[in-house]
Amino acid sequence: MTESPLWPRPHIPRISWLLGLLLSGCVSVYQPLVSLQRPVVLDPELANFEGLKLLVRCHQSDYLDYLDAQRLCGKVRTMFANQGAGVEVDVVRRSGAGSAAVAEEPSSPAAKPDLILELKSRLVHSENSKLLWGICFISFTLVPAITEYTFSQEVAIRDPEGFLLASDELQGRFVRYFGAGTWVVNKTLDWLVRAEPDKLTGSAVNQDFSKDFYGQLSQLAFHARMRSLVLHSFENEVKAAAAPGPASPAPASPPK
Amino acid sequence: MRRALAILSLALAAIPAGALAAVDTAAEARAAQVEALRGEIANQIQLQAYDLLDELVYGWLQQPVFPIDTPVVLADVSAPVGFGSGLQALIETHFTSLIIKNPATHVVLAHCPQCSALVVHSGAKGTVVARGVDEPEALSSAGALSGAKHALFLDFEVEGSSLVLRARVTSLQPALPIVYARTLSSSTSSPALLRGGDRLKSAAEARQEYLDALAGRSVYLIPLHFGLRSYASPPSGSTAQGLIAPLFWLEAGVEAPLTQARAWTGSFTLGATWAPMSHAGWMAQVRVARLLSGTVSSLTLPDLYGFVGASIISLNGSTALAFSENVPSIENIIAADRKTDPHAIFPALQVGLELRVKNRIGVAVFLENLPTMNSPSIGKYLDYSILQFQTFGAEVTFCF
Amino acid sequence: METLLLILLLPMPDYLGRAFDPSPGLWQSKEEARSLECRRMSQAQAHELYPGQVPEPPPRGEFGATDALACSQRILSPSERKARDEALLATLRQSVGELTEQASATYPGELTWQVDAFYPDPVVASKVAVAARTDLAERGRKVSDRVPVLAAGDISVLAHLPAKQAYPLACRRYRAQHLLSEKDAFLGLMILDAREFQLHAGVCLAGEWKWLR
Numbered sequence: 001m002t003e004s005p006l007w008p009r010p011h012i013p014r015i016s017w018l019l020g021l022l023l024s025g026c027v028s029v030y031q032p033l034v035s036l037q038r039p040v041v042l043d044p045e046l047a048n049f050e051g052l053k054l055l056v057r058c059h060q061s062d063y064l065d066y067l068d069a070q071r072l073c074g075k076v077r078t079m080f081a082n083q084g085a086g087v088e089v090d091v092v093r094r095s096g097a098g099s100a101a102v103a104e105e106p107s108s109p110a111a112k113p114d115l116i117l118e119l120k121s122r123l124v125h126s127e128n129s130k131l132l133w134g135i136c137f138i139s140f141t142l143v144p145a146i147t148e149y150t151f152s153q154e155v156a157i158r159d160p161e162g163f164l165l166a167s168d169e170l171q172g173r174f175v176r177y178f179g180a181g182t183w184v185v186n187k188t189l190d191w192l193v194r195a196e197p198d199k200l201t202g203s204a205v206n207q208d209f210s211k212d213f214y215g216q217l218s219q220l221a222f223h224a225r226m227r228s229l230v231l232h233s234f235e236n237e238v239k240a241a242a243a244p245g246p247a248s249p250a251p252a253s254p255p256k
Numbered sequence: 257m258r259r260a261l262a263i264l265s266l267a268l269a270a271i272p273a274g275a276l277a278a279v280d281t282a283a284e285a286r287a288a289q290v291e292a293l294r295g296e297i298a299n300q301i302q303l304q305a306y307d308l309l310d311e312l313v314y315g316w317l318q319q320p321v322f323p324i325d326t327p328v329v330l331a332d333v334s335a336p337v338g339f340g341s342g343l344q345a346l347i348e349t350h351f352t353s354l355i356i357k358n359p360a361t362h363v364v365l366a367h368c369p370q371c372s373a374l375v376v377h378s379g380a381k382g383t384v385v386a387r388g389v390d391e392p393e394a395l396s397s398a399g400a401l402s403g404a405k406h407a408l409f410l411d412f413e414v415e416g417s418s419l420v421l422r423a424r425v426t427s428l429q430p431a432l433p434i435v436y437a438r439t440l441s442s443s444t445s446s447p448a449l450l451r452g453g454d455r456l457k458s459a460a461e462a463r464q465e466y467l468d469a470l471a472g473r474s475v476y477l478i479p480l481h482f483g484l485r486s487y488a489s490p491p492s493g494s495t496a497q498g499l500i501a502p503l504f505w506l507e508a509g510v511e512a513p514l515t516q517a518r519a520w521t522g523s524f525t526l527g528a529t530w531a532p533m534s535h536a537g538w539m540a541q542v543r544v545a546r547l548l549s550g551t552v553s554s555l556t557l558p559d560l561y562g563f564v565g566a567s568i569i570s571l572n573g574s575t576a577l578a579f580s581e582n583v584p585s586i587e588n589i590i591a592a593d594r595k596t597d598p599h600a601i602f603p604a605l606q607v608g609l610e611l612r613v614k615n616r617i618g619v620a621v622f623l624e625n626l627p628t629m630n631s632p633s634i635g636k637y638l639d640y641s642i643l644q645f646q647t648f649g650a651e652v653t654f655c656f
Numbered sequence: 657m658e659t660l661l662l663i664l665l666l667p668m669p670d671y672l673g674r675a676f677d678p679s680p681g682l683w684q685s686k687e688e689a690r691s692l693e694c695r696r697m698s699q700a701q702a703h704e705l706y707p708g709q710v711p712e713p714p715p716r717g718e719f720g721a722t723d724a725l726a727c728s729q730r731i732l733s734p735s736e737r738k739a740r741d742e743a744l745l746a747t748l749r750q751s752v753g754e755l756t757e758q759a760s761a762t763y764p765g766e767l768t769w770q771v772d773a774f775y776p777d778p779v780v781a782s783k784v785a786v787a788a789r790t791d792l793a794e795r796g797r798k799v800s801d802r803v804p805v806l807a808a809g810d811i812s813v814l815a816h817l818p819a820k821q822a823y824p825l826a827c828r829r830y831r832a833q834h835l836l837s838e839k840d841a842f843l844g845l846m847i848l849d850a851r852e853f854q855l856h857a858g859v860c861l862a863g864e865w866k867w868l869r
Contacts, residue, residue, distance in 0.1 A: 031679040033694045038746070039739035042851045124696050125723060150696055171696070175679050185682070198686055208686070223854045230848070230856050230867050234820035301731060337745060337779055338737050411786045416746045417693045417728040422790040432801035437793030441749070519711065
């Protein structure tokens with residue numbers, strides 16, 4: 001191979017790395033595990049929680065630091081507020097201290113929340129191979145480095161007296177591929193072959209996860225609300241948003 | 257590196273042209289795939305349903321519902337929501353065949369077409385329209401029950417990844433009391449392979465047989481390799497040309513798993529080669545292999561192993577001359593013929609792949625590096641400057 | 657070139673393992689990934705459930721924690737049935753089991769149980785009722801396959817009432833019509849709103865309706 005004065009050979013490795021870095025990107029994929037892929041019946045664009053007073057409590061943990069817990073609470077608040085609920089948030093530090101605004105017990109029954117939604121996160125599994133990162137670097141990111149983690153979001157919804165109305169554990173898995181090779185192949189497939197719902201690059205992973213997570217939270221909260229209604233013998237039924245449903249016994253079908 | 261970049265650019269350029277044409281065919285292929293998957297799902301459910309029925313009838317063999325032979329009407333078989341009557345018919349047929357093959361259940365199926373039909377019954381209380389089995393007094397007065405006093409209901413439902421069977425037997429009295437009920441789920445059932453309709457076994461027995469089949473694969477194996485080693489021709493222009501014929505080897509030894517489920521294995525073999533008037537030799541070889549096609553070796557699918565190994569090879573005879581540092585001359589060959597036996601001993605390092613089926617038969621290909629070899633009679637198949645491969649080998653293995 | 661090939665081949669064992677990765681990617685679409693039910697579990701648990709696929713953990717432990725992701729194929733993909741029906745049926749055994757357990761514990765006496773389900777889709781309603789009857793019978797309770805049926809006029813009135821009035825009134829009508837005796841208990845399973853798939857339950861005994869859940 002002859003050396004060109006314009007492209008001297010010793011510079012090629014540095015330019016390759018630069019090209020690799022510029023071209024490399026992350027392709028993150030999201031896989032719902034437990035409960036997150038369950039169908040959601042509720043339409044989160046409707047006012048499903050009109051008149052409901054909700055307290056959202058996010059716990060700081062090893063997996064979720066205080067700022068992230070605050071951010072999570074903020075997003076959940078927005079989601080429920082969009083569906084007609086009045087929402088307060090409380091971020092609980094690892095020490096157990098909550099935010100000052102909700103630290104004291106509300107004095108009047110009218111100020112008590114109807115439901116208390118608690119969110120606790122934990123990391124179930126993580127994988128990050130240093131060997132792969134090394135090979136990724138040596139191969140100018142042609143060989144992707146793979147990072148994977150599985151998280152669990154424990155959701156518990158209680159009434160003001162502390163009675164557990166609904167609980168669930170939402171588990172999801174994220175796999176992130178870092179490398180020019182993987183990014184180029186997936187981007188090309190997204191442009192040319194994959195339909196819109198199947199795309200993997202860009203903000204697809206955030207949208208998919210948000211749709212699942214917020215959908216399941218809304219559904220769970222609705223179930224808790226209905227259960228609370230039944231257990232309190234429909235005292236607060238006027239607050240529940242009216243919706244057509246099989247409200248009466250009509251055993252028209254012959255017994256089996 | 258330029259060549260690699262050029263190939264990559266060409267590949268990327270070719271993708272748009274190919275992919276556009278492939279969009280339509282991809283959609284068609286996807287539709288065909290979905291259709292095939294539906295068929296596969298229907299087959300799977302049918303087999304799972306059969307499994308559950310086998311387990312139900314097995315339970316009746318262990319603990320019969322009735323002490324004596326009792327006529328029972330198969331009143332209703334309901335398929336999962338979303339499935340049609342085809343599955344119902346298959347289930348009914350399989351259940352009927354099970355009952356016929358297992359008379360010890362004391363269940364005698366009675367024929368009662370009116371039981372599942374709608375009947376109209378007028379009485380003092382008014383006119384009632386209901387299924388026959390729900391108005392047993394009406395059927396009884398019509399003599400349509402064929403002597404049966406019990407009705408069996410089988411209900412199948414898909415719940416996530418499980419198929420659930422709910423079976424109940426109702427006594428055909430006015431109160432319709434349920435005398436027997438059982439729920440079975442495919443998540444706790446056993447694979448279809450391990451059951452036969454005329455020799456039912458419990459889930460625990462079936463699982464034990466499965467574990468025995470897994471464990472029954474012996475820990476130690478005796479591999480018998482029939483191999484061929486071919487040495488690269490010297491580079492063109494060399495004075496020594498094509499002196500080495502491929503060497504046939506027969507090796508035997510012992511192979512043992514280094515980890516559970518044969519993910520890593522190690523072997524030690526001794527081999528011999530002989531060709532009349534040409535050479536005789538022996539070899540001692542060790543190998544370490546790693547399963548590449550999964551985390552455990554499979555009972556039913558071929559396993560792909562990658563291995564590395566080292567061997568010591570000793571050769572006597574005129575062929576051994578080719579492994580010396582000097583180009584063999586006529587005088588050497590004549591001296592060999594006069595029983596001044598040339599001898600060569602050298603190490604070899606190998607890397608290869610082996611495809612093995614059920615740990616009984618395998619085929620392998622490998623490359624060998626002869627680190628101390630400086631013979632002009634041997635060339636290189638691959639030369640990576642720090643690593644060269646002078647030998648290409650293939651072998652067939654039988655394990656006992 | 658050879659060095660590049662060698663570097664590309666080095667992580668091959670790791671990537672061959674990734675070929676079994678159930679997450680969406682080159683080998684699997686999002687829909688295919690969502691049709692799997694996956695759970696993380698310890699290697700020991702996974703070996704217990706899948707002895708042919710997962711090796712037993714070594715008795716002295718391993719360097720670095722090892723767990724398994726066990727996936728099973730859902731029999732039907734989530735879009736095959738209506739969302740509410742699918743959500744209800746997917747957890748039918750568990751939800752019905754909880755309700756029958758509560759009913760059985762709340763009313764432990766010698767009662768004959770009659771069960772019915774109220775759901776928009778009659779086929780699904782039948783599945784729920786059958787599940788509840790079978791579960792109650794397996795708990796050793798006396799269960800009848802009969803279901804109290806009111807006259808058409810009663811049904812048309814009840815259909816226009818809200819749930820908190822309809823079920824208690826139906827219970828009183830059952831007693832008035834002698835459809836249920838003093839020793840009969842009626843377990844009703846229903847959903848109260850079209851936006852939920854969780855089942856509620858109530859028991860009618862001696863003309864009195866009590867909400868369980």
